[in-house]
Amino acid sequence: MLNGKTIQVKTDPYKTIQTSKASFSSLKNDALFALMQNSKTFIFKYEGEFSLQPNGQKIQVINSLPLEEYVAGVVEAEGGANKPLEYYKVQAILSRTYALRNHERHVGYDVCDGTHCQVYHGISKKEVDIFSAVKATENLVIVDSSAQLITAFFHSNCGGQTCSAQDVWKSNLSYCVGKKDPYCMGMPNSTWEKRISSADWKNYLTTKNISLNDSDECIAGNMNCSANKRPFYYVQKNTSLPTKDMRTDLKLKSAYFHIEELDNEIILHGRGFGHGVGLCQEGAMNMAKKGKTAEDILHFYFSGVHVVPFDKQWLFKENLPTTP
Numbered sequence: 001m002l003n004g005k006t007i008q009v010k011t012d013p014y015k016t017i018q019t020s021k022a023s024f025s026s027l028k029n030d031a032l033f034a035l036m037q038n039s040k041t042f043i044f045k046y047e048g049e050f051s052l053q054p055n056g057q058k059i060q061v062i063n064s065l066p067l068e069e070y071v072a073g074v075v076e077a078e079g080g081a082n083k084p085l086e087y088y089k090v091q092a093i094l095s096r097t098y099a100l101r102n103h104e105r106h107v108g109y110d111v112c113d114g115t116h117c118q119v120y121h122g123i124s125k126k127e128v129d130i131f132s133a134v135k136a137t138e139n140l141v142i143v144d145s146s147a148q149l150i151t152a153f154f155h156s157n158c159g160g161q162t163c164s165a166q167d168v169w170k171s172n173l174s175y176c177v178g179k180k181d182p183y184c185m186g187m188p189n190s191t192w193e194k195r196i197s198s199a200d201w202k203n204y205l206t207t208k209n210i211s212l213n214d215s216d217e218c219i220a221g222n223m224n225c226s227a228n229k230r231p232f233y234y235v236q237k238n239t240s241l242p243t244k245d246m247r248t249d250l251k252l253k254s255a256y257f258h259i260e261e262l263d264n265e266i267i268l269h270g271r272g273f274g275h276g277v278g279l280c281q282e283g284a285m286n287m288a289k290k291g292k293t294a295e296d297i298l299h300f301y302f303s304g305v306h307v308v309p310f311d312k313q314w315l316f317k318e319n320l321p322t323t324p
């Protein structure tokens with residue numbers, strides 16, 4: 001459970017130790033812990049306290065630290081270095097909202113340090129702007145029109161068209177609607193390409209119960225390059241294959257692609273990187289470069305939301321119209 005403003009993060013265990021239970025903490029306030037491998041190599045540095053608990057054959061390492069310090073570490077791990085200050089503010093508000101909303105996904109600690117929750121590799125080391133952004137947005141979170149913390153989805157690049165949560169996960173979230181994004185094109189992850197031989201393509205489709213004959217003319221199905229919209233299904237011979245499943249099967253950067261058919265191969269022309277729901281990180285970075293504020297950016301990607309101090313959510317609840 002989140003205890004005041006302290007958060008408990010499970011970190012990857014690097015050692016197997018036999019113990020009933022152990023805990024240790026720093027002697028000085030400015031002391032840092034380091035997890036070590038082979039007792040020499042420093043991997044990541046951590047603040048706060050650690051506790052160690054046996055978990056089967058392994059030891060479970062839990063790091064407890066102030067929420068705002070955790071947010072700074074997540075901003076660095078998820079946002080990267082050398083980004084605009086307003087973008088760091090966006091990522092800080094998103095990461096804080098995510099932690100506060102999702103801290104009950106695990107038993108015995110609040111969040112894990114991998115992509116299941118949010119990537120966290122210890123304290124933020126290099127970027128002064130990250131600390132400024134976390135400080136400037138301290139306690140700020142995003143709530144929906146019902147004053148509930150939103151599930152703050154984000155992805156690397158939407159390819160110019162974000163998705164609704166309904167399109168991708170069949171869950172209806174009023175604040176995640178698909179929209180055109182003019183800000184992320186030309187960014188590093190805006191396009192990708194993958195070539196697959198016609199034989200491999202046909203074999204793949206066979207595993208999905210779609211059998212193509214040599215006489216079949218169009219193996220690109222409904223996804224030829226003349227189409228201009230984000231397709232959610234590959235349709236062939238009355239069978240619809242979700243593009244998000246194809247993304248997983250074929251290890252594609254996104255489910256947003258069209259198919260060009262050549263003599264003995266096909267080319268998947270793809271756009272974006274990630275699921276496309278919520279905030280597009282590269283679009284947000286570009287908006288920040290163009291002078292947009294963190295609030296402008298969050299309101300662009302999330303519909304009908306409010307950015308509020310965490311303990312003031314009730315103000316918005318009080319002002320909501322009552323439904324019969």
Ligand SMILES: [Zn+2]
Binds near residue numbers: 106112113114116118
């Ligand atoms: Zn997790």
Ligand SMILES: [Zn+2]
Binds near residue numbers: 158159160161183282
């Ligand atoms: Zn985008």
